[in-house]
Amino acid sequence: MPQLSSGGGDDLGANDEMISFKDEGEQEEKIQENAFTERDLADLKSSLVNESEINQSPNAAAVRRGQQSEQRGFPDKHREHLDGVSKQQDGGMYKSPAYPGYPFLMLPDPYLPNSSVSPSSNKVSVVQQSHGMHPLTSLLPYGNDHFSPSPPHLPTDMSQKTGVHRHQSQDLSGYYSLPPGGVGQITPSMSWQSQPVYPGLSPCGFRQSYSSNLPSASSYSRFPHSLMLGTSGMHPTGIPHPAIVPPTGKQDHDQYDRGMYVKPQEAKREKEPKKPVIKKPLNAFMLYMKEMRAKVIAECTLKESAAINQILGRRWHALTREEQAKYYELARKERQLHMQLYPTWSARDNYEAGLSGVAGEKSKADWGKKKRRKREKQQDSNTDNSL
DNA sequence: GGTCCTTTGAAGACT
DNA sequence: AGTCTTCAAAGGACC
Known part of the structure; x- marks a missing residue:
């Protein structure tokens, strides 16, 4: 596996990359190890942005992320530099322009049987092979069956759809041709348990105000984990998918318990079958959160999601x-x-409808209110900053 | 019971 | 084109 910069330790710890954390007054951010991970992160993000948006507007994406990152104390003034550096240090991971598409297409696909390495996989092995199930298995709660190559129930020509402009997806047959448990092969370096992010320190770096006196014993048992996701969320095609919310009835996973269902009474009241609500697919961070939430809860004896999410x-x-x-x-x-x-x-x-009628009964007025509140909030912060 | 909080990222809406 | 806004998960806190 080509060595990534993470091991080099050179150029460690751009100081300003830690700004946002310092504000928290937490010691952990001072740890050097984090310094390089931060840098790595910047590299990764840059690479991901460059690759995934290569056909769009890299600059726009970069700008946007820059703004966001700046707010989060993730300075982007280094990003350009990091981009350049990362491309050198990556040993080729992101350097090849021969793959205008997603960078990971070059990676050995852990989702494939044998985890076969693509011809170009010598460039990277982001994923090492493991012997067991990957923790991320839980992140793909879909049944393995529907990962079979080219599911027959799927439209063969997605381009037939109209009204929705989406980039043409690549042939997914490879991605979803999973052996039972294949998803879990991704793995390994994900040893959060053995490698605390903030070694030597409490893993719970949250504001005091978020500390909880609640007992921790129940944390794990209570926590709904996507691993436990059953075959709920069945798509009309027969494909179970967590994103789909049946119009009636209760799914057996907590994931769908909140804000996604038509309540029984409402279901009765509403005789017309509601259109199932299809939720947004989770982004990388959301997937990470889902995976790690239970762990954080257990470690920190926290229950408050806001605090957990900060961590x-x-x-x-x-x-x-x-x-x-x-x-x-x-x-x-x-x-x-x-x-x-x-x-x-x-x-x-x-959007707008706010999943109206499903659970929240959000109206457009509510949506507008929320929107207005958010705007006001931002204005407030701007005002504060200007002072 | 509804909304907020809090996070990041994707995508649609808006300017 | 660039920026802004919403939503996705989570569950306690608050009104």
Whole structure:
């Protein structure tokens, strides 16, 4: 496996990459190890952005991320530099322009049987082989069956759909040709348990205000994990998918318990069958959160999601590029699968209506209120900054 | 019971 | 084209 910069330790710890964490007053951010992970992260993100948006507007994406990152203390003034550096250090991981598409297409696909390495896979092995199930197995709760190559129930020509403009997906047959448990082969370097992100320190780096006195004993048992996801969320095609929400009835996974169902009473009240709500596919960070939430809860005896998410956000930044790449790849596959399952779906479907009538009964007025609140909030912050 | 909080990323809406 | 906004998950806190 080509050595990535993470091991080099050179150029460690651009100081300003830690700004956002320092504000928290946490010691962990001072650890050097994090410094290089931060850098790696920047590299990864840059690479991912460059690759995934290569046909779009890399600059726009970079700008946007730059803005966001800046807010999050993830300075992008280094990004250009990092891009250049990463391409050199990657040993080829992202250097080849021969693959205008997603970078991971060059990677040995852990989803494939034998985890066969693509011809170009000598460039990287982001994924090492493991012997057991990958923790991320849980992130793809779909039954393995529907990962069979070229599911016959899927439209063969997705381009037939109209009204939705989506980039043409690549042939997914390879991506979803999974052996039983194949998804779980991704693995290995994901040893969060053995490699605490903030070694020597409490894994719980959250604001004091978020600390909880709640007992931790129940944390794990209570936590709904996607691993436990059953075959709920059945798509009309017969494909179970977590993104789809049946119009009636209760799915057996907590994932669908909240804000996604027509309540029984409502279901009765509404005789017209509601259109199943198809949720957005989860992005990389969401997948990561789902995977790691239980762990954080157990470690930190926290239950408050806001606090947990803060921790997860920091851990996400502390992940190495390889670790993050797995989630980005998973998210990409998730999107592709989602796209194939629901070719006419658009994120817009869940806009404005706010999943109206499903659970939240959000009205457009509510949506507008929320929008207004958010705007006001931003204005407030701007005002504060200007002072 | 509804909304907020809090995170990142994707995508649609808006300017 | 660039920026802004919403939504995705989660569950306690708050009104």
